[in-house]
Every structure is written in structure tokens, then in C-alpha cells.
Amino acid sequence: LPHPGVAAPLPRSPNPRFSSRPSPAPEEPEPAAERGNRRLLMVFVPLCPLSRPMVPPLIPPKIPEGERVDFDDIHRKRMEKDLLELQTLIDVHFEQRKKEEEELIALKERIERRRAERAEQQRFRTEKERERQAKLAEEKMRKEEEEAKKRAEDDAKKKKVLSNMGAHFGGYLVKAEQKRGKRQTGREMKQRILSERKKPLEIDYMGEDQLREKAQELSDWIHQLESEKFDLMAKLKQQRYEINVLYNRISHAQKFRKGAGKGRVGGRWK
Structure with missing residues (x-):
């Protein structure tokens, strides 16, 4: 008997050349996987003990009916939850977009x-300004007519008085009157310009809104006058500079000119 720990020897096959029996038909080759499993079984089977205890078969525990887990139901509920959240986000987005569109429409309307x-x-304001300009033009025309009428009456009186005087004394008075008339004309021009620029306010009958508009109008007028003053000052400064440059050029040219006569250069006679 072989040793329990050693595999039994395989029986020898007779040599076909010296055997009198007919050789059997060739068998199909055994697969390598089955041949390896058979050899392992032949090696390890004798190592097992001869008598082993009986082991009861393993039975999986029974799960009660109420505690069974339905994975399909869990997946379905999760999908429903995700769909509900997505629908909520879509509703919130469209609600916000609708609100923004309403705000944009309200802003455009405002x-x-x-x-x-x-x-x-x-x-x-344009109509009020047109009315004011028409009123000022009418007032200016009325004042000019009154002044012209008054001057005509004064001239008629003066001519009548001068016609009654003597020739010499009358001629002297005529010259003096002409000089005084020139001065009076300049004074009248100054008064006329001041009367045009100094406009009456006439704010007794105005309300709060009209007073506010009048104040805004005066403020705009002041800004306009300041702008015109600045432009005129800049223009005057430029003209003075150009005059000084021309005077310097003339003075420099007359220094090198032969036989230069006397002339006024730079405010002096040379």
C-alpha cells in the first residue's frame, strides 16, 4: 500500500511493439485544464483525513416581508425627487425672468x-421765452418812439429859441447846443443800453413755480453773460498781444531803414 502522504504510482502501459494485443484506437487529447485538475486531485485527495465531521449546509436567513428593500422603488423615488427639484428650479428661473421683464418694461415706461x-x-419754457422776447421788443419800440418824439419836440423848441437870437450870439449858442447834444446823445445811448440790460423783474403776480423758473432763467442769463465776458476778455487780450507784436515789428523795421522819417511807433513819436 502506498503511504498516505504519497500519491499512488500510475500503472505502466505495455510497449506496443512487444505486445501481442492489437493496439486500441487513438484517443482524443485531454485538455490541459482538465489534466491539471486531475493531477491536483490525485495529489491532494490522499492528504485529507479519512473520517471528517458532517457539516450542515448553510441556509441564508429569511428576511421578513416588511423589511425587504425595493431598489427599483428607491431609484424611482430618487428620480422623482430630482425631477421635482429640476422643475422647481425651472419655475424659479422663469418667475425671475418674468419679474425682470416686468421691471424692464416699467423702467422703459418711466x-x-x-x-x-x-x-x-x-x-x-420756449413759449414763455418767446412771449417775454415779444414783450421786451414791444416795450423797447414804445420807449424808442417816446424818446424820438421827445427829442423832436426838444429840437423844435430849441430851433424856435435860436431863431429869435442874434447871429453871433446865436451861432455860439448853436455850437454849445450841438456839443451838449452830442454829450446828451452819448448819455442817452448809455441809458438806453442800461435799460435794455436791466430788465424789470415783475415778480409780484408770480407763484412759487413761476418764481423758481424766473430764478433759473436769471441764473442761465448770468452764466451766459459770464461766458460772453470771458470770451471778450480773451479776445481783447489776443488783440493787445497782436498790437504789441505789430508795434515791435514796425520799430524793428524802422531801426534798419535808411532815411526813416518821423512817425508814431509804440505810442511815441520818433
């Missing part, structure tokens, strides 16, 4: 309304 109000205010 802009259009404000633009219309400004156009109406500008039209009202």
Missing part, C-alpha cells in the same frame, strides 16, 4: 414718461 414731461417743460 423713461418715456419722463422724456415726454421734459419735452412738455421745454415747450412751455
Whole structure:
């Protein structure tokens, strides 16, 4: 008997050349995997003990009916939850977009309304300015007519008085009157210019809104006068500079000119 720990020897096959029996038909080759499993079985089977205890078969525990887990139901609920969250986000997005569109429409309406109000205010101011200019022109014409009428009456009186005087004394008076008339004409021009620039306010009958508009009008007028003054001062400064440059050129040219005569250069006679 072989040793329990050693595999039994395989029986020898007789040599076919010296055997009198007919050789059997060739068998199909055994697969390598089955041949390896058979050899392992032949090696390890004798190592196992001869008597082994009986082991009961393993039985999986029974899960009660109420505690069974339905993975399909869990997946379905998760999909429903995700779909609900997505639908909520979509609703919130469209609600926010609708709100923004309403705010944009309201903003456009406010802009259009404000633009219309400004156009109406500008039209009202233009009409008021036109009326004021017409009133000023009418007042100016009336004053000029009164002044012309008054001057004509004064000239008629003066001519009548001068016609009654003597020739010599009358001629002297005529010259003096002419000089005084020139001075009076300059004074009248100055008064006329001041009366044109110094406009009466006439604010007794105005309300609060009209006073506010009048104050805005005076403020704009002051800004305009300041701008004109600045332009005139700059123009005067430029003209003075050009005059000084021309004087210097003339003076420099006359220094090198032969036989230069006397002339006024730079405010002096040379």
C-alpha cells in the first residue's frame, strides 16, 4: 500500500511493439485544464483525513416581508425627487425672468414718461421765452418812439429859441447846443443800453413755480453773460498781444531803414 502522504504510482502501459494485443484506437487529447485538475486531485485527495465531521449546509436567513428593500422603488423615488427639484428650479428661473421683464418694461415706461414731461417743460419754457422776447421788443419800440418824439419836440423848441437870437450870439449858442447834444446823445445811448440790460423783474403776480423758473432763467442769463465776458476778455487780450507784436515789428523795421522819417511807433513819436 502506498503511504498516505504519497500519491499512488500510475500503472505502466505495455510497449506496443512487444505486445501481442492489437493496439486500441487513438484517443482524443485531454485538455490541459482538465489534466491539471486531475493531477491536483490525485495529489491532494490522499492528504485529507479519512473520517471528517458532517457539516450542515448553510441556509441564508429569511428576511421578513416588511423589511425587504425595493431598489427599483428607491431609484424611482430618487428620480422623482430630482425631477421635482429640476422643475422647481425651472419655475424659479422663469418667475425671475418674468419679474425682470416686468421691471424692464416699467423702467422703459418711466423713461418715456419722463422724456415726454421734459419735452412738455421745454415747450412751455420756449413759449414763455418767446412771449417775454415779444414783450421786451414791444416795450423797447414804445420807449424808442417816446424818446424820438421827445427829442423832436426838444429840437423844435430849441430851433424856435435860436431863431429869435442874434447871429453871433446865436451861432455860439448853436455850437454849445450841438456839443451838449452830442454829450446828451452819448448819455442817452448809455441809458438806453442800461435799460435794455436791466430788465424789470415783475415778480409780484408770480407763484412759487413761476418764481423758481424766473430764478433759473436769471441764473442761465448770468452764466451766459459770464461766458460772453470771458470770451471778450480773451479776445481783447489776443488783440493787445497782436498790437504789441505789430508795434515791435514796425520799430524793428524802422531801426534798419535808411532815411526813416518821423512817425508814431509804440505810442511815441520818433
